[in-house]
Amino acid sequence: MTPLLSVQGITKTYGAHIGCADVSFDLYPGEVMGIVGESGSGKSTLLNCMAGHLVPDAGQVVFDTRSDGPRDTVTMSEPERRMLGRTDWAFVHQHARDGLRMGVSAGGNVGERLMAVGDRHYGDIRDKATDWLERVEIHASRVDDRPTTFSGGMQQRLQIARNLVTGPRLVFMDEPTGGLDVSVQARLLDLLRGLVRDMGLSAIIVTHDLAVVRLLADRLMVMKSGHVVETGLTDQVLDDPQHAYSQLLVSSVLQV
Amino acid sequence: MIDLRDVSKTFTLHNQGSAVIEVITGASFQVAAGECVALTGASGAGKSTLMRMIYGNYLTQSGTIRIGDVDIVGAQPREVITLRREVLGYVSQFLRVVPRVPTLEVVAEPLRAVGVSAEAAEDRARTLLRQLNIPERLWSLSPTTFSGGEQQRVNIARGFAHAYPAMLLDEPTASLDATNREVVLSLIEDAKARGAAIIGIFHDEAARTRVCDREIDVSCFASRVAA
Numbered sequence: 001m002t003p004l005l006s007v008q009g010i011t012k013t014y015g016a017h018i019g020c021a022d023v024s025f026d027l028y029p030g031e032v033m034g035i036v037g038e039s040g041s042g043k044s045t046l047l048n049c050m051a052g053h054l055v056p057d058a059g060q061v062v063f064d065t066r067s068d069g070p071r072d073t074v075t076m077s078e079p080e081r082r083m084l085g086r087t088d089w090a091f092v093h094q095h096a097r098d099g100l101r102m103g104v105s106a107g108g109n110v111g112e113r114l115m116a117v118g119d120r121h122y123g124d125i126r127d128k129a130t131d132w133l134e135r136v137e138i139h140a141s142r143v144d145d146r147p148t149t150f151s152g153g154m155q156q157r158l159q160i161a162r163n164l165v166t167g168p169r170l171v172f173m174d175e176p177t178g179g180l181d182v183s184v185q186a187r188l189l190d191l192l193r194g195l196v197r198d199m200g201l202s203a204i205i206v207t208h209d210l211a212v213v214r215l216l217a218d219r220l221m222v223m224k225s226g227h228v229v230e231t232g233l234t235d236q237v238l239d240d241p242q243h244a245y246s247q248l249l250v251s252s253v254l255q256v
Numbered sequence: 257m258i259d260l261r262d263v264s265k266t267f268t269l270h271n272q273g274s275a276v277i278e279v280i281t282g283a284s285f286q287v288a289a290g291e292c293v294a295l296t297g298a299s300g301a302g303k304s305t306l307m308r309m310i311y312g313n314y315l316t317q318s319g320t321i322r323i324g325d326v327d328i329v330g331a332q333p334r335e336v337i338t339l340r341r342e343v344l345g346y347v348s349q350f351l352r353v354v355p356r357v358p359t360l361e362v363v364a365e366p367l368r369a370v371g372v373s374a375e376a377a378e379d380r381a382r383t384l385l386r387q388l389n390i391p392e393r394l395w396s397l398s399p400t401t402f403s404g405g406e407q408q409r410v411n412i413a414r415g416f417a418h419a420y421p422a423m424l425l426d427e428p429t430a431s432l433d434a435t436n437r438e439v440v441l442s443l444i445e446d447a448k449a450r451g452a453a454i455i456g457i458f459h460d461e462a463a464r465t466r467v468c469d470r471e472i473d474v475s476c477f478a479s480r481v482a483a
Contacts, residue, residue, distance in 0.1 A: 186354070190357060214352075218334070236313055236315060239314065240267075240315050
């Protein structure tokens with residue numbers, strides 16, 4: 001089987017400071033990988049390098065495109081990479097405001113992604129947008145309201161609807177449940193897990209919440225100071241961590 | 257079906273003075289299809305550790321653990337995930353679920369994961385929940401609020417939903433009343449009859465003698481210096 005995403009030797013430095021160093025892994029279709037580590041460990045830098053938001057200093061990010069097979073997205077042209085960003089890739093930001101247009105209605109936020117890939121029939125777009133709002137448990141009557149009138153949890157769910165409406169194959173998520181209260185987190189986790197299973201999505205989730213990765217991720221990568229210190233099956237890394245830092249991380253979780 | 261050769265395991269606690277604890281050395285045994293084997297030994301002998309190593313939950317330092325044609329030692333995460341989905345079932349002592357998901361879906365999920373239709377999977381889930389005496393009015397609720405015994409029975413229903421060719425059972429009859437204990441034992445006997453290879457930990461001696469074909473004393477694999 002061809003990996004959906006093959007990351008090889010990604011390195012990004014900020015001057016003398018290491019963002020992330022020599023990260024390599026393969027992600028297969030339908031797999032969900034979690035990246036954990038303390039803040040400043042290079043998780044988000046790595047995610048942004050993979051998603052094309054940052055240009056890595058070295059390394060390849062090879063994505064198995066629908067039309068041309070495996071291509072290195074770091075060296076592909078900007079229009080091609082942007083096309084990927086609108087179709088096969090989705091990026092869920094930690095702060096919903098970064099991923100939404102706050103001045104446009106909820107329906108418009110979802111519809112924009114559809115129009116970007118060529119949908120033009122207004123009625124169809126509105127129907128699809130309404131359908132997706134309901135899938136993320138936002139009432140259809142809110143379709144014409146702006147996200148500024150939504151709660152934080154609703155904004156996050158709207159961002160997910162906007163990202164998934166075009167049927168992406170790979171979703172990048174940066175702390176998707178960060179800053180949400182626990183009851184909303186649970187709904188969002190349930191929603192994400194269902195979407196991953198039903199749509200066969202692959203996803204890379206950056207988080208510092210170990211409970212989130214236990215429920216969502218098949219595999220785990222532990223980062224410290226820009227380096228990957230441990231990788232493996234999620235429950236194996238959490239229940240039998242091998243590296244000193246992973247052991248510290250796992251044993252530092254407060255018991256509820 | 258399950259084949260362990262010269263398996264050993266140590267825990268290294270880096271943050272506690274790099275203490276190295278040897279738990280298991282040189283464990284070798286086989287379990288054939290249709291056979292049920294009990295792991296025995298005093299508390300702390302390494303029964304659960306060994307079981308978790310077979311499941312790939314704990315990393316094995318050396319040796320091979322073959323389940324069907326996959327060696328779990330050194331297998332890629334996705335190979336282990338496929339193996340767990342299709343071949344190797346595990347009934348642990350604790351139910352771990354996503355909050356808010358209804359019991360019926362929790363039990364049907366392993367079947368949905370191997371491609372069974374929602375309808376057929378839920379039919380099977382209903383049968384199991386009824387067998388295990390979980391009242392029907394609870395099926396649409398999340399098991400997170402259930403009593404300990406109810407959670408354990410949901411866990412067992414989930415574990416037996418798919419007909420895994422190999423199963424690991426960690427104290428499946430603990431804290432069950434006589435009626436439900438009987439149901440679980442008959443589920444185990446059914447699984448054996450259809451050819452599943454089973455490894456179990458049973459503190460309940462009567463249950464052990466009834467369903468298990470032989471016993472393996474884990475303390476003979478324990479390292480001499482182990483605490």
